[in-house]
Structures are given as structure tokens and as C-alpha cells.
Amino acid sequence: MYRYDQIDQRIIDERVAQFRGQIERNLAGQLPDDELRPLRLQNGLYIQRHGPMLRIAVPYGLLSAEQLRRLAEITRRYDRGYGHFTTRQNLQLNWPKFEETPAILADLASVQMHAVQTSGNCIRNITTDPFAGVAPDELVDPRPYCEILRQWSTFHPEFAFLPRKFKIAVNAAAEDRAVIRAHDVGLELWRNAAGEVRVRVFVGGGLGRTPILGQVLREDLEPEHLLSYLDAVLRVYNQHGRRDNAYKARIKILVNALGIEEFARQVEAEWAHLKDGPNTLTAAEFARVSAHFASPAYARVTLDESGRDPAYSAAMAEERAFARWASRAVHAHRVPGYAAVTLSLKAHGNAPGDISAEQMDAVADLAERFAFGELRSTHEQNLVLADVRQADLYTVWTIARANRLATPHIGLLTDMICCPGGDLCALANARSVPVAQAIQDRFDDLDYQHDLGELSLNLSGCMNSCGHHHVANIGILGVDKNNEEWYQVTLGGRQGNATTIGKVIGPSFAAEEIPDVIAALLAVYVEARTPEERFIDTFDRIGAEPFKARAYAGRDRRKTAALETAKESA
Numbered sequence: 001m002y003r004y005d006q007i008d009q010r011i012i013d014e015r016v017a018q019f020r021g022q023i024e025r026n027l028a029g030q031l032p033d034d035e036l037r038p039l040r041l042q043n044g045l046y047i048q049r050h051g052p053m054l055r056i057a058v059p060y061g062l063l064s065a066e067q068l069r070r071l072a073e074i075t076r077r078y079d080r081g082y083g084h085f086t087t088r089q090n091l092q093l094n095w096p097k098f099e100e101t102p103a104i105l106a107d108l109a110s111v112q113m114h115a116v117q118t119s120g121n122c123i124r125n126i127t128t129d130p131f132a133g134v135a136p137d138e139l140v141d142p143r144p145y146c147e148i149l150r151q152w153s154t155f156h157p158e159f160a161f162l163p164r165k166f167k168i169a170v171n172a173a174a175e176d177r178a179v180i181r182a183h184d185v186g187l188e189l190w191r192n193a194a195g196e197v198r199v200r201v202f203v204g205g206g207l208g209r210t211p212i213l214g215q216v217l218r219e220d221l222e223p224e225h226l227l228s229y230l231d232a233v234l235r236v237y238n239q240h241g242r243r244d245n246a247y248k249a250r251i252k253i254l255v256n257a258l259g260i261e262e263f264a265r266q267v268e269a270e271w272a273h274l275k276d277g278p279n280t281l282t283a284a285e286f287a288r289v290s291a292h293f294a295s296p297a298y299a300r301v302t303l304d305e306s307g308r309d310p311a312y313s314a315a316m317a318e319e320r321a322f323a324r325w326a327s328r329a330v331h332a333h334r335v336p337g338y339a340a341v342t343l344s345l346k347a348h349g350n351a352p353g354d355i356s357a358e359q360m361d362a363v364a365d366l367a368e369r370f371a372f373g374e375l376r377s378t379h380e381q382n383l384v385l386a387d388v389r390q391a392d393l394y395t396v397w398t399i400a401r402a403n404r405l406a407t408p409h410i411g412l413l414t415d416m417i418c419c420p421g422g423d424l425c426a427l428a429n430a431r432s433v434p435v436a437q438a439i440q441d442r443f444d445d446l447d448y449q450h451d452l453g454e455l456s457l458n459l460s461g462c463m464n465s466c467g468h469h470h471v472a473n474i475g476i477l478g479v480d481k482n483n484e485e486w487y488q489v490t491l492g493g494r495q496g497n498a499t500t501i502g503k504v505i506g507p508s509f510a511a512e513e514i515p516d517v518i519a520a521l522l523a524v525y526v527e528a529r530t531p532e533e534r535f536i537d538t539f540d541r542i543g544a545e546p547f548k549a550r551a552y553a554g555r556d557r558r559k560t561a562a563l564e565t566a567k568e569s570a
Contacts, residue, residue, distance in 0.1 A: 001292065002147045019102055038120060049426045050095075051097075053092055057117070060089065061376045063375050070107060072360035075357045079095045083355055087417060088125050089379055121166075123153035125167075126149045127183075128142045130384045131331065131340055138172055140189045142171065143293045147289050163243045164241065167183045168230075170188075176496055185205075187226075198222065203233060224281045225275060228271065303337055312394070329410045333387070339389075342382050344382055346381070351436070362399065362405070374386065374387070408446060429478050431461060431478065438514065439457070452525070452535065457473065459475075462478060469490060487509050489508075489517060490503055490504050491521070513554075520547075528542050
């Protein structure tokens with residue numbers, strides 16, 4: 001993974017000192033709150049429903065064991081002993097004290113971490129495939145490109161106060177695991193017939209109040225021009241993006257208003273002044289950054305006739321619970337005898353994405369013992385050990401299970417993406433975590449979940465869509481109706497190469513109705529599916545109407561029963 005040089009460390013240390021002075025002046029009454037606000041936001045410090053929230057950057061989701069241990073220490077010392085992984089692969093502290101945030105940033109800086117640009121109207125954390133560097137379908141390693149983008153975007157003086165926040169995702173595999181078309185800019189690395197790397201640039205994607213999928217802006221950008229071309233994209237946005245209406249300030253609104261052809265024309269005109277300039281990537285610079293992502297020292301492994309390590313095959317045959325976990329949490333690796341492992345942060349009763357300090361320490365131990373000291377966070381709010389020997393998988397499972405990190409539901413119903421919602425977030429219209437927990441309670445039968453198969457269910461507490469509900473097979477959105485919490489249901493969303501925005505099925509439901517609604521939707525699927533179909537396949541084949549009819553038929557029955565009960569009571 002990338003390691004700071006002296007310049008990196010000095011920049012972050014200076015930022016910590018600067019922020020400490022800003023907070024001290026604010027507490028002394030010398031820097032008003034409204035003047036501090038943009039300064040604290042670009043250091044990741046929000047003021048939420050119950051107090052401050054600090055969002056810590058995890059660039060492209062990559063962490064060392066040492067860094068995770070420091071995060072565990074920080075949650076114990078400055079918070080309530082846990083953190084929350086977000087869909088941008090970052091970590092949030094929900095209960096820090098305002099006056100202690102500079103000390104937290106200083107502790108982060110000691111392990112090459114920061115909270116810079118995790119909020120505010122700037123370029124946010126770059127995200128990518130959590131299996132980067134190890135996925136068998138990978139065409140090129142995206143991590144050097146992500147690091148180059150991080151260095152380019154951090155403290156970029158021209159883009160510190162954009163019309164609105166700006167998010168970039170990178171994919172370099174045959175299957176898109178970074179949801180690049182749901183970002184302001186999505187970058188897809190591919191190889192042409194000559195084997196040369198090219199970049200397909202998508203622009204104008206985003207979820208939130210107006211969900212839109214990105215469109216192709218340029219098909220075959222040469223990598224050496226990546227930074228200058230993105231400079232041109234952001235200049236056009238910075239000049240013409242709306243600042244008079246926060247709801248219409250994202251680049252997707254500008255692209256939609258101009259049309260992709262006119263937006264592309266303006267970008268090309270701007271790029272004409274930038275191409276081949278100082279931001280052109282040289283082969284030497286790319287080699288310097290790429291050297292940080294060299295492959296670890298993989299061991300040579302003798303495999304059995306099934307292509308597995310014999311110890312792994314034996315454990316699969318002997319331990320049913322291990323085999324079930326492996327079927328969902330163990331993923332193919334480009335190196336024979338190795339695997340990638342997803343650790344679930346969604347054990348029954350947990351808020352999705354939450355992780356305790358004790359669990360952080362346990363994962364750091366696993367990473368050091370079995371994964372070359374590294375781990376990744378995912379936009380699905382789980383953790384990944386990317387380089388585990390198959391022979392070690394049983395031990396990893398045993399330790400993970402003891403720490404409630406081995407629920408065998410990856411990619412299934414209760415592997416939900418869920419924002420903190422109204423329990424913590426000042427922007428939320430409704431709570432999302434209690435609804436997620438009600439769904440966990442209702443569908444706790446893992447046999448049933450495995451029978452249902454692959455299915456995504458995501459929850460957001462407001463239109464900002466931090467829970468990515470738009471791109472879930474079943475999406476749930478909290479809405480406010482007359483100061484009451486209600487929940488809108490969407491169907492048909494998906495991630496991957498065929499990323500699709502789900503459609504609202506009708507009027508919203510009360511919180512207590514949601515588990516019954518989910519049960520009704522699943523019943524339609526079970527009745528209508530063919531043996532090889534996933535939920536989304538059946539939905540595509542039969543359409544939304546059967547699902548909608550069953551969901552609202554249940555509501556009608558419940559209303560009728562409630563009226564009859566009321567009459568009897570009277």
C-alpha cells in the first residue's frame with residue numbers, strides 16, 4: 001500500500017496544526033461558527049443531530065493493520081468504543097468531543113491518516129473495487145491510478161470550493177464492483193487490441209434527490225492525460241455549476257441541462273489549454289506510484305484435483321458451517337491457493353457498518369497473521385482480507401466467528417447497506433437502523449436466506465441516498481409525512497455492469513409495515529422464480545406489478561383487521 005514520503009507527512013502535520021489553531025480560536029470566540037464551518041468541513045468535522053461527527057478518510061478503502069489498531073485506540077479514547085464504515089469506504093466517529101477533534105487528527109497523522117476532504121464542496125475520497133489487485137477478472141490494477149488521483153485532488157486549490165461535493169470511482173475489472181456510473185465521474189480502465197491501457201470516462205452520475213446514471217464523456221482517454229482531462233471537466237463544472245440552489249448544484253444537473261454533447265464540447269475546449277501541460281503523467285511518475293502496490297511474497301501452494309489447497313477441501317467437507325460461510329464470504333483470487341475473504345459487519349442486532357474497537361483489533365490481528373498486514377473497506381460496509389492462503393481459511397473463519405464477523409450472508413438479504421439515519425444524522429427524515437434491525441429479526445433464518453439466493457436490500461434515511469437504496473433490488477427510503485416517519489419502497493435497482501435505478505412502487509409504508517412488505521415481495525419471487533433465477537432476474541421477467549399488488553394487498557388486509565379490532569373494542 002502507499003506509504004507517505006516526507007512531503008506527504010509534512011502537509012498533513014501542518015494541516016493538523018492549522019486546524020488546532022482554528023478550533024482554539026473558535027472556542028475563544030475569535031472565529032465565528034459560520035466562518036469555521038467551511039474550514040471544519042474540509043477536515044471532516046460535521047455537527048450532527050446529537051453533536052460532532054468526524055469522518056476519517058480511508059483512501060480507496062485500503063488500510064494497514066497498524067492503522068486499524070490506531071482507529072480502535074481512537075474510538076476508545078475519544079468516542080464510545082466503535083466506529084461506522086460508510087459507503088465511501090471511510091470511517092465515521094459519531095460521538096467525539098468538539099474540542100478533542102484536533103487531538104484525534106494528530107493521532108491519525110501519526111499513522112499516515114487524515115480526515116481531509118471527507119466533507120465539504122470538494123473532491124471527496126476516491127473509491128474503487130475492494131478486490132483491486134487480486135481479482136481474477138481484473139484488467140489492470142486500479143490502485144496506482146487511485147493514489148495518483150488522491151494526490152492530485154488533495155488540497156487542489158482550484159477545486160476547494162466547488163458548487164457541490166464531487167465523487168470519483170474507478171473500476172478496472174470485467175465486472176464493475178465500484179458502481180462507477182452512480183458517481184459524478186466514473187473511470188473505467190480497459191485495454192485496447194494492442195494491450196494498451198485506456199480510460200473510459202463517465203460523467204454526470206449520482207444518486208440522491210435526482211438519481212441519474214453517468215454517460216460516456218470520452219471512450220479512450222490515454223492514461224497520461226487523465227489528470228489534465230479531469231482538470232478540464234472540473235473547470236467546466238466549477239464555472240457553470242449552479243450555486244444558487246443546493247439541490248441543483250451537482251454536476252449531473254449541469255450535464256443534463258447542457259446535454260452530453262455540449263458538455264463534452266466545452267470540456268474539449270478547456271482541455272485544449274491543458275493537454276500536454278504540467279499535469280501530464282510521465283512513465284517515471286506512474287512507475288514510482290505503482291511500486292507501492294507490488295505484489296506481496298505469495299507462497300507456492302500444492303493444490304488438489306479440485307484446484308484447492310487440500311486443507312481447505314478437507315475443512316469444507318468436514319464442517320458444514322464453515323462450508324456455508326465459505327460459499328458466501330470466500331472469493332476467487334488471481335494467485336492459485338489464495339482467496340479473498342469478506343468479513344461481515346452486519347451480525348444480527350448490529351447497525352450495518354458498525355465495528356467495535358475490539359473487533360478492529362481482531363481484524364488487525366487477522367490481517368497481520370494471514371493477509372500481509374493489509375485489509376480493505378467496501379462500499380457495502382464490510383471489510384475484506386484480500387490475500388489469505390486457502391490453508392488458513394478455516395482458522396480465519398474460527399477467529400472471525402468468535403468476534404461476530406462471520407455471518408454467512410454476504411450478498412444475501414440481511415447483508416444490507418444502511419446509513420445511520422435519523423438516530424444520528426441531522427439531515428435524515430427517518431430512522432433507518434431500527435428498520436434494518438426489524439428486517440434482521442424477521443428474516444434471521446439463514447437457511448431461508450440461502451434458499452432465496454443473491455438479493456440486495458439497501459436503506460437510506462433521506463433523499464441524499466447515503467444507503468444507496470436506488471441501486472438495490474429492494475430499496476427503502478425514509479420520508480417525512482406530516483412529521484411522521486414513513487418508508488418508500490423501490491424495486492429493480494442493481495449494481496454492476498448493468499447498474500440500474502430502482503422504481504418507486506407506490507405510496508410509502510409505516511415503519512412497522514416494512515417487514516411484512518418485504519415478506520410479501522419475497523413470496524412473489526419464490527412463487528414465480530425458475531430454478532436458476534435470482535430475485536432481480538424474476539423481477540425483470542415478470543415486471544413490478546405482481547410485487548406491487550402483493551405488497552399493497554397486505555396493507556389492505558392489515559387495515560381491515562385494524563378496523564374490525566377497533567369495532568370490537570367499541
